[in-house]
Amino acid sequence: MTRGRGWGLLAPSLLLLLVAFLVPVGMMVPTSFRPYVPLVGITRGFTAGHYVKLVTDLYYLEIIGRTLALGFTVTLLTLVIGYPVAFFLARSRSRWRSWLTILVVFPLLLNLVVRTFGWIALLAQNGLVNQALRALGLVDAPVKLLFNFAGLLIGMTHIFLPFMVLVLIGAIQNIPRDVEDASRVLGASWGATFVRVTLPLSAPGILSGSILVFVLAISALVTPRLLGGPTYRVMSTLIYDEFLQRLNWPAGSAQALLLTVMVLALILISGILARRVGARV
Amino acid sequence: MTAARVRAWLLRAWVALVFGFLLLPVVVVVLASLSRTSYLTVPPRGVTFRWYAVVLRDPEYVNAIGFSLALAGVATLCSLVAGVAASYALIRWRVSGGALVSALLNAPLIFPGVVVGVALLQFYALVRFNGTFAGLALAHMVITVPYVVRAVMASLQGIDPEIESAARVLGASGPVAFFAVTLPLARPGIAAGALFSFIVSFDNVPVSIFLLGAGQMTLPVKIFTAIEYGVDPSIAAISTMLIVATGLGLAAAERWIGFHRFV
Numbered sequence: 001m002t003r004g005r006g007w008g009l010l011a012p013s014l015l016l017l018l019v020a021f022l023v024p025v026g027m028m029v030p031t032s033f034r035p036y037v038p039l040v041g042i043t044r045g046f047t048a049g050h051y052v053k054l055v056t057d058l059y060y061l062e063i064i065g066r067t068l069a070l071g072f073t074v075t076l077l078t079l080v081i082g083y084p085v086a087f088f089l090a091r092s093r094s095r096w097r098s099w100l101t102i103l104v105v106f107p108l109l110l111n112l113v114v115r116t117f118g119w120i121a122l123l124a125q126n127g128l129v130n131q132a133l134r135a136l137g138l139v140d141a142p143v144k145l146l147f148n149f150a151g152l153l154i155g156m157t158h159i160f161l162p163f164m165v166l167v168l169i170g171a172i173q174n175i176p177r178d179v180e181d182a183s184r185v186l187g188a189s190w191g192a193t194f195v196r197v198t199l200p201l202s203a204p205g206i207l208s209g210s211i212l213v214f215v216l217a218i219s220a221l222v223t224p225r226l227l228g229g230p231t232y233r234v235m236s237t238l239i240y241d242e243f244l245q246r247l248n249w250p251a252g253s254a255q256a257l258l259l260t261v262m263v264l265a266l267i268l269i270s271g272i273l274a275r276r277v278g279a280r281v
Numbered sequence: 282m283t284a285a286r287v288r289a290w291l292l293r294a295w296v297a298l299v300f301g302f303l304l305l306p307v308v309v310v311v312l313a314s315l316s317r318t319s320y321l322t323v324p325p326r327g328v329t330f331r332w333y334a335v336v337l338r339d340p341e342y343v344n345a346i347g348f349s350l351a352l353a354g355v356a357t358l359c360s361l362v363a364g365v366a367a368s369y370a371l372i373r374w375r376v377s378g379g380a381l382v383s384a385l386l387n388a389p390l391i392f393p394g395v396v397v398g399v400a401l402l403q404f405y406a407l408v409r410f411n412g413t414f415a416g417l418a419l420a421h422m423v424i425t426v427p428y429v430v431r432a433v434m435a436s437l438q439g440i441d442p443e444i445e446s447a448a449r450v451l452g453a454s455g456p457v458a459f460f461a462v463t464l465p466l467a468r469p470g471i472a473a474g475a476l477f478s479f480i481v482s483f484d485n486v487p488v489s490i491f492l493l494g495a496g497q498m499t500l501p502v503k504i505f506t507a508i509e510y511g512v513d514p515s516i517a518a519i520s521t522m523l524i525v526a527t528g529l530g531l532a533a534a535e536r537w538i539g540f541h542r543f544v
Contacts, residue, residue, distance in 0.1 A: 006374030012363040013386055013426055020419045021389060024404035025396065031403060081299055088296045100300075101541040102531060107303050108544075110527050111484045113501045114520040117508055118306025121313050121323050121517070128309060128323045161303065166544055190288065212391070219393030221487040226508055236395040236487070243399045243491065253403070256396045263393060 025260070032253035042250060050254035060238075064258075067235040070152055071218040075210050077157045078164040082209075086168030087198075091177075101169070108162040116226045119155040120146065123227070147229040155227045156217055163216065164209045171205020172198075203277045211270040215263050235259050307524055314517035321512045332518035342519060345503040352414070352499060353482040356421035360478045363422070364429030365471060369459070371430075372437045383430070390427045394487030397423060402491040412494020420492055421482045428481055429474035432543045436470020437463070473543035476534050480527070 035047045054060045089101055107115060122128045123145035130142040145151045175198060183193040221236040228237065235255060242252030309323050314332055316325035336342050367386060371379050389397065401420050405411040440463060448458035464471075486501050493502060500519075507516050534540040 006370040009366040009370035009374075010382060013367040013430070014382070016363060016419065016422055016426065017385060017389075020401065021392075021397065021423045024400035027404055027407070028400050081302075084292055084295045085299050088292050098535070098539070098541050101544070102535050103300060104303065105541065105544050106528065106531055107307065109480050109531060110307065111501055111504075111520070111523045113484075113486060113504045113508070114310060114523050115306055117504070117512070117516060117520055118310045120508065120512060121309045121321055122306060124321075126322070158302065158306065161299075190285070215391050219395065221395045222505065226505070230509075236393065239395050239399060240490075243402060249399075249403060252399060256393075256399050259393050260396050263391065267391065 028253040028257055031250055032257055034250045036248045036250045038248075041247075050251045051258075053251070054254060054258055060255075063233050063235060063238055066149070066233075067218050070149070070156065070224075070234060071214045073153055074156045074160055074217045075164075075214045077153070078161045078213050079206065079210060081157070082161055082164040082168060083206075086165045087172055089165070090169045090172035101166075104162050104165050107158075108166075112159065112222050113226070115159060116155060116223045119151075119158065119223075119227060123151050123154065146227060147232045149232075151227045152224055152232070152234070155223050156220060159220070159223055160213045160217055164213050167209035167212060168202065168205045171202045171208070174205075175201045204274065207270060207274055207277060211266060215266055219259065219263065310517050310520045311524060314514055314521040316514050316517075319513060321514055321517065332514040333522070335515045336519045336522070339515075341498070341503060342500070345498045345500040348498060349483050349500040352417060352421065353479045355414075355418045356425050356482040357475055357478040359418065360422050360425040360429045361471065361475055364426045364474060364478075365433050365464075365467075367426070368430050368433040368437055369463075372434060373442065383434075386430050387427050389424050390431075394424065394485070398488040398491035401488070405492065411492070412497065414497075417489065417492050417497070420488050421485060424485065424488065425478035425482050428477035429471075432474035432477060433467060433470045435543060436467040436473075440466045469538040470543065472538050473534070473540060476530065476540070477543075480530075 031042070032050055033046050033048060035043045035045045035049070037043050054064070085104075089097060089104070092100070094100075120127075124130070125142045125144075125146075127145070129145060130139075133139045133143060145154070179201065180193055180197055183197045184190070188196070218234075219236055220234075221240060224232075224234045225237045225240065228234065230241070233241070236259065239252050239255045239259065242248050242255060246252075312325050313321055313323050314325075315328045315330070316322050317327035317329045317331075318325075371383055397420070401416070402411070405413075405416050410416045444466070445458050445463050448462045449455070453461065483499075484501055485499070486505055489499050490502050490505070493499065500523075504516060504519060531540065
């Protein structure tokens with residue numbers, strides 16, 4: 001077979017990526033250095049001001065910090081909540097196993113706007129969660145669960161949990177059960193076996209799952225916008241407003257490129273880490 | 282043995298709780314769609330299907346459904362052609378730099394959607410391609426092709442290349458051997474890739490929202506803007522329709538091709 005035909009078959013996909021992905025993203029670099037004058041628009045010249053503002057202005061630093069804090073907390077929560085579920089699904093011999101796995105996939109494939117809308121109904125002032133809290137006598141006044149960190153955290157943990165569980169199932173399935181049995185036979189307790197055998201052997205999955213969830217969480221637009229409203233901003237909703245409301249494309253481009261660099265840096269770091277623990281990210 | 286049984290039950294209880302958490306918003310949306318009240322409330326007050334009629338009589342919703350189906354259909358068909366060709370090249374021809382190529386093909390999976398959206402907003406405005414259906418479909422293909430490639434490659438990897446060679450030895454030409462032998466064998470992967478692609482395109486907000494021209498509206502963007510405007514049970518009704526459609530599609534895919542293997 002000729003090598004040329006291989007490239008011929010790849011050509012449509014590669015051309016698509018070049019024209020509709022690499023070039024457009026690359027073209028944001030020059031835009032991000034153009035000055036922007038309110039009521040006039042993008043003007044000629046060169047400025048690094050949009051970047052300087054991003055890393056010095058407290059308003060932007062708070063949004064960047066909030067985005068990262070949210071990404072980190074969501075990752076940690078999905079890992080803690082999801083690990084036992086993945087362990088159960090990876091080890092279960094039940095004939096319902098594949099249907100239970102499908103039940104994890106279902107929310108993942110369900111429209112993101114619909115899932116987020118469900119959380120609005122749950123977390124609103126008179127929502128189900130506040131009704132339950134008051135019925136149980138835990139609170140007197142409704143707790144504010146929308147347009148703040150708590151709301152975004154709950155909603156996004158729900159949105160990204162299936163990703164974590166699915167990655168972990170794969171990793172735990174790859175651990176030979178013999179290794180755990182050997183540890184038990186040699187006298188280790190269940191707890192010691194879990195901490196010193198199972199957990200370290202699933203480290204590659206923990207790393208890939210965490211990077212995936214973190215990257216998706218800091219890039220998420222729909223859930224933070226709907227649960228955070230127009231005022232409680234994260235990086236992607238900031239970019240959204242900059243492009244569609246304020247029409248300051250140069251500043252928006254700088255913010256978008258910063259988010260891109262953060263994502264790429266994370267993937268790069270995880271690649272280096274992965275080589276240490278033998279993971280595939 | 283008792284400690285082990287306690288652990289097993291604790292694990293099951295945790296799994297049940299987490300499944301409850303995963304499905305809670307879905308159940309809430311379905312319940313909210315039935316309320317007789319004009320405001321959103323759960324549990325619903327009374328039972329009515331009038332919100333479904335409201336949605337189905339609203340031309341904005343009906344047009345958005347049609348537009349989304351057309352867009353997802355076109356994006357999926359084109360992604361299948363490009364994605365199957367790319368997967369086949371990567372598996373059978375071992376092109377030099379194949380690892381780099383597949384990394385590049387998969388990049389949009391983890392790339393922030395909002396960045397793709399704003400980048401294309403600016404690019405299309407520059408080349409006067411903004412507001413076109415083709416531009417929107419191309420943008421969707423950027424994010425759907427990786428799903429096709431991933432599922433089809435998983436399927437092709439399990440097919441012995443000797444089978445295709447046998448067809449060639451028996452006199453079939455290259456294309457005939459591919460279309461008559463390899464392609465049918467890869468059908469589960471292609472079906473899974475098509476389903477992923479369709480759902481990803483149909484559900485997309487972060488890319489579509491920046492590229493929709495005047496008179497264009499996809500269903501999720503319509504729901505998104507409706508929520509920002511103010512929530513009422515009609516949004517729950519259209520959401521419930523999506524829940525039912527997704528559930529049925531997924532159940533069918535699991536029955537026919539064992540969908541969970543491709544996730």
